[in-house]
Amino acid sequence: MKAIIYSLFGLLAVSAAFAADACYQDVSLDCGQASNALSLPRCNAIYGEYGRHGNVATEMQAYANLHLERSYEYLLSAAYFNNYQTNRAGFSKLFKKLSDDAWEKSIDLIKHVTMRGDEMNFSQRSTQKPVERKNYTVELHELESLAKALDSQKELAERAFYIHREATRNSQHLHDSEIAQYLEEEFIENQSKKIRELAGHTTDLKTFITANNGQDLSLALYLFDEYLQKTA
Amino acid sequence: MKVIIFAVAGLLALCAPAFGTQCHVNPVNIPKEWITMRRPCRDSMRRQIQMEVAASLQYLAMGAHFSKDSINRPGFAKLFFESGSEERQHAMKLIEYLLMRGELTSDVTSLIQIRPPERKTWGDAVEALEHALKMESDVTKSIRTVIAACEDDNEFNDYHLVDYLTGEFLDEQYKGQRDLAGKASTLKKMLDRHASLGEFIYDKKLLGIDI
Ligand SMILES: [Fe+2]
Numbered sequence: 399m400k401a402i403i404y405s406l407f408g409l410l411a412v413s414a415a416f417a418a419d420a421c422y423q424d425v426s427l428d429c430g431q432a433s434n435a436l437s438l439p440r441c442n443a444i445y446g447e448y449g450r451h452g453n454v455a456t457e458m459q460a461y462a463n464l465h466l467e468r469s470y471e472y473l474l475s476a477a478y479f480n481n482y483q484t485n486r487a488g489f490s491k492l493f494k495k496l497s498d499d500a501w502e503k504s505i506d507l508i509k510h511v512t513m514r515g516d517e518m519n520f521s522q523r524s525t526q527k528p529v530e531r532k533n534y535t536v537e538l539h540e541l542e543s544l545a546k547a548l549d550s551q552k553e554l555a556e557r558a559f560y561i562h563r564e565a566t567r568n569s570q571h572l573h574d575s576e577i578a579q580y581l582e583e584e585f586i587e588n589q590s591k592k593i594r595e596l597a598g599h600t601t602d603l604k605t606f607i608t609a610n611n612g613q614d615l616s617l618a619l620y621l622f623d624e625y626l627q628k629t630a
Numbered sequence: 631m632k633v634i635i636f637a638v639a640g641l642l643a644l645c646a647p648a649f650g651t652q653c654h655v656n657p658v659n660i661p662k663e664w665i666t667m668r669r670p671c672r673d674s675m676r677r678q679i680q681m682e683v684a685a686s687l688q689y690l691a692m693g694a695h696f697s698k699d700s701i702n703r704p705g706f707a708k709l710f711f712e713s714g715s716e717e718r719q720h721a722m723k724l725i726e727y728l729l730m731r732g733e734l735t736s737d738v739t740s741l742i743q744i745r746p747p748e749r750k751t752w753g754d755a756v757e758a759l760e761h762a763l764k765m766e767s768d769v770t771k772s773i774r775t776v777i778a779a780c781e782d783d784n785e786f787n788d789y790h791l792v793d794y795l796t797g798e799f800l801d802e803q804y805k806g807q808r809d810l811a812g813k814a815s816t817l818k819k820m821l822d823r824h825a826s827l828g829e830f831i832y833d834k835k836l837l838g839i840d841i
Binding site: 442443466467470473474477478480481482483484501504505508509511512513515517518520521534535536537539540541542607608612615616619 | 651652653654655657658660683687690691693694695697698699700707711714715718721722725726729732733734735736738739741742744746747750
């Protein structure tokens with residue numbers, strides 16, 4: 399009997415799309431039954447078809463994982479610039495900050511995934527083509543490492559655009575303005591600033607390196623590192 | 631045509647140092663007598679860093695589990711997310727130490743590998759606390775093997791690193807273990823007769839809410 403009622407409600411739910419009182423129905427059905435267990439399967443945090451259409455839910459998990467990976471990569475870059483040979487405390491600080499930010503964002507994303515009623519999958523990868531990782535190394539010189547940082551920050555920013563698009567106009571059955579708003583406020587806004595900052599750094603280094611027939615190189619790198627120590 | 635241009639560019643790039651733009655300062659040589667860490671000690675430190683990283687991810691998985699709507703234990707989630715960040719700090723401290731001793735001029739990239747945490751669900755909060763306690767015991771054991779590797783070297787007893795690991799790391803491990811064991815005991819006693827209410831109350835306690 400119960401099964402029939404459930405399937406009936408199920409049919410109703412599908413046709414309605416907004417199953418506004420699904421949890422209430424579960425409660426009404428289960429309470430007062432002979433069994434002393436309550437399953438209440440529809441009393442959860444899922445709404446707006448989150449995780450049921452498209453790939454927003456899995457892309458959010460993958461986005462958290464991408465931040466985790468980048469966080470530890472930036473940490474290694476920070477370490478490399480802090481060895482006695484490279485000895486660039488400013489560059490190290492820049493990467494340490496990128497690492498801290500990525501770490502905090504990954505925790506925040508995990509919390510957001512679970513806030514929306516999903517669970518976190520640490521193995522989930524994006525369907526988006528990842529940036530080429532073959533022969534990946536953090537042992538790069540100053541300008542190279544800034545270039546890598548700029549590229550990887552753009553990847554993070556473009557991934558946010560992609561998820562935003564999937565959450566809104568790319569999906570017929572899903573318009574998740576909560577995810578869109580979250581991405582805009584917590585990611586997209588700051589990412590543009592960070593990208594501009596890193597691009598600005600490469601502009602400065604570029605001019606220093608070529609100026610004066612390359613004679614300024616070692617002093618320029620030293621001074622730029624001092625500058626990063628104060629501002630990064 | 632494009633291929634040819636790329637090939638030429640590649641060739642140019644190869645001989646660039648000869649006449650192209652140099653973007654970096656050439657390495658210099660500094661005396662190395664002061665770099666005294668020995669290989670077995672260094673390798674065990676590297677393994678320890680990887681272990682701290684793995685622990686950080688395992689704690690995040692615990693945080694994620696207790697954040698789920700079907701679990702709803704924000705206090706435990708907070709505790710485990712914070713533990714995850716602490717493990718990351720431990721990895722950073724060990725890296726700082728290696729840098730201070732003149733290490734990590736090469737083989738930096740291979741120092742850390744990110745793997746998904748092994749476990750992702752726990753029956754209840756006691757199970758998670760006991761798992762955390764087990765993890766910390768393993769870390770403590772592992773730090774002791776690092777210490778052994780760094781002081782047993784016939785040619786160089788690394789007193790300073792041994793002191794650092796003993797004083798800072800073991801100290802924190804033992805305090806952390808005591809804390810987890812205490813929490814697990816209190817919770818387990820409450821769960822004995824009032825499983826769901828007990829966990830609920832203790833969760834709010836962890837959030838700093840007195841009810
Ligand atoms: Fe640790």
